[in-house]
Amino acid sequence: MSKIKYAVVGTGGRIPMFIDPIAETYHENAQIVGFCDPSPTRMKWHLDRLVKAYDYADIPCYGIDDFDKMLVEQQPDVVIVCTPDYLHRDYIVKSMEHGCDVITEKPLTIDAESCAIIMEAVERTGRHLRTAFNYRWQPGASKVRELIGSGTIGKVIHVDFEYMLNTIHGADYYRRWHSDKSCSGGLFIHKATHHFDLINWWLDAIPESVYALGELAFYGKENAIARGQEAWTKYDRYTGVEAAKKDPFALRMDEDETLKQLYYNAEADSGYIRDKNVFRDGITIEDTMSALIKYRTGVVANYSLNSYCPREGFVVTINGDGGRIEYEERSASHIITGDKEIRMEANHKRSLHLKVQKLFGEPYEVPIEEGPGGHGGGDPLLQEQMFAKKPTKDELGRNAAHEQGAASILVGVAANQSMESKLPVNLNDLWSLSPEAKHLHELA
Ligand SMILES: NC(=O)c1ccc[n+]([C@@H]2O[C@H](COP(=O)([O-])OP(=O)(O)OC[C@H]3O[C@@H](n4cnc5c(N)ncnc54)[C@H](O)[C@@H]3O)[C@@H](O)[C@H]2O)c1
Numbered sequence: 212m213s214k215i216k217y218a219v220v221g222t223g224g225r226i227p228m229f230i231d232p233i234a235e236t237y238h239e240n241a242q243i244v245g246f247c248d249p250s251p252t253r254m255k256w257h258l259d260r261l262v263k264a265y266d267y268a269d270i271p272c273y274g275i276d277d278f279d280k281m282l283v284e285q286q287p288d289v290v291i292v293c294t295p296d297y298l299h300r301d302y303i304v305k306s307m308e309h310g311c312d313v314i315t316e317k318p319l320t321i322d323a324e325s326c327a328i329i330m331e332a333v334e335r336t337g338r339h340l341r342t343a344f345n346y347r348w349q350p351g352a353s354k355v356r357e358l359i360g361s362g363t364i365g366k367v368i369h370v371d372f373e374y375m376l377n378t379i380h381g382a383d384y385y386r387r388w389h390s391d392k393s394c395s396g397g398l399f400i401h402k403a404t405h406h407f408d409l410i411n412w413w414l415d416a417i418p419e420s421v422y423a424l425g426e427l428a429f430y431g432k433e434n435a436i437a438r439g440q441e442a443w444t445k446y447d448r449y450t451g452v453e454a455a456k457k458d459p460f461a462l463r464m465d466e467d468e469t470l471k472q473l474y475y476n477a478e479a480d481s482g483y484i485r486d487k488n489v490f491r492d493g494i495t496i497e498d499t500m501s502a503l504i505k506y507r508t509g510v511v512a513n514y515s516l517n518s519y520c521p522r523e524g525f526v527v528t529i530n531g532d533g534g535r536i537e538y539e540e541r542s543a544s545h546i547i548t549g550d551k552e553i554r555m556e557a558n559h560k561r562s563l564h565l566k567v568q569k570l571f572g573e574p575y576e577v578p579i580e581e582g583p584g585g586h587g588g589g590d591p592l593l594q595e596q597m598f599a600k601k602p603t604k605d606e607l608g609r610n611a612a613h614e615q616g617a618a619s620i621l622v623g624v625a626a627n628q629s630m631e632s633k634l635p636v637n638l639n640d641l642w643s644l645s646p647e648a649k650h651l652h653e654l655a
Pocket of ligand 1: 224225226298
């Protein structure tokens with residue numbers, strides 16, 4: 212049987228999630244036929260890695276002006292889109308118009324107009340578009356879905372979801388393209404798309420309206436100066452800057468081999484600077500966000516995201532008419548890039564706690580078994596679904612196509628609009644997701 216051919220656009224820090232399992236585990240069924248990126252250095256770095264680790268054959272590399280040429284020459288079956296978020300739309304649409312299926316990293320896209328363009332292209336071309344929501348595959352998140360689905364706490368009425376990004380992982384969004392809202396949509400899109408998707412999926416419900424507030428209250432020059440930390444605003448970037456030696460927010464790319472080779476040594480290729488000062492002018496995303504989400508099923512979710520916390524993880528409480536679920540994930544302090552997680556402090560350990568209390572009952576802990584691989588063993592499960600010849604049956608409905616991808620980003624788009632207008636936003640005014648449907652599983 213011939214192999215399924217995958218072409219890749221955007222070969223930065225995240226792409227090993229896709230190319231490594233193809234090269235290592237699924238090579239009998241899948242083949243990488245092309246890389247496309249503005250940086251020859253980054254493409255070569257990944258290629259060298261695959262050759263060294265898996266004895267992989269040469270992969271043709273294309274600059275961004277030759278994306279179409281790659282599609283014509285290599286005739287991929289599937290294109291994997293792993294570029295900065297604002298570029299997903301055009302690569303998804305072009306690939307589908309060429310007759311390819313698409314796997315896109317989250318978020319699907321960053322605004323309502325792009326969402327409509329993508330939905331129309333799926334309809335028109337009949338191609339399949341998968342949104343890679345890896346959080347759904349984490350054992351803890353899956354267990355919450357199982358508990359709710361089996362009626363353990365009755366009918367869900369209310370959700371409280373607090374997400375904390377710390378001064379290591381959280382700060383990383385303010386150093387590069389994510390800090391420009393026109394590139395990432397802000398963290399209501401870029402980061403919260405994971406969380407909104409989890410809530411949608413846990414509740415099996417379609418979001419209806421959103422009211423949100425948010426601001427840039429910690430990062431940025433003005434905020435640092437107001438706190439008396441003007442010294443940390445005095446340089447544009449961190450690497451090689453003597454004055455930044457004692458700055459706890461500094462990322463020194465010359466001290467880590469992956470960061471150095473993947474980004475620092477590649478700066479001349481495209482001008483991508485990955486270690487900009489988080490206390491500079493020009494940051495256009497928020498760091499402090501709250502949203503109230505109403506679902507078509509009547510459930511209300513209360514969500515917050517802060518990106519300057521001393522620890523990382525989330526706490527979610529779900530109240531039903533038969534009891535309550537409390538779930539907490541504490542994450543290790545890290546940034547993920549290239550072929551590894553860079554751990555910044557050894558003393559921040561990952562831990563999970565899942566507790567159920569039925570009405571009038573005693574609380575009890577529900578054990579969670581994590582597996583090997585990224586995100587508590589969730590990443591390998593998603594990789595198996597994407598690349599295996601015969602993937603394991605998806606009992607919990609964890610695979611998400613284009614409409615479920617849209618259901619998550621539209622919450623973020625609505626939150627962005629609501630922050631501006633100071634009014635609630637109805638999602639149907641942005642893009643009408645099957646107006647008659649109430650449950651997420653009714654969407655593709
Ligand atoms: N699911 C997750 O947990 C997770 C984690 C990290 C990133 N992501 C997603 O993965 C995607 C990539 O993020 P990353 O961390 O690898 O970012 P990155 O900055 O490390 O890599 C982005 C790559 O895109 C390339 N690029 C820039 N402009 C381009 C263009 N015009 N055409 C083609 N390529 C271009 C860059 O050169 C770079 O190699 C984003 O959509 C992000 O949201 C998802």
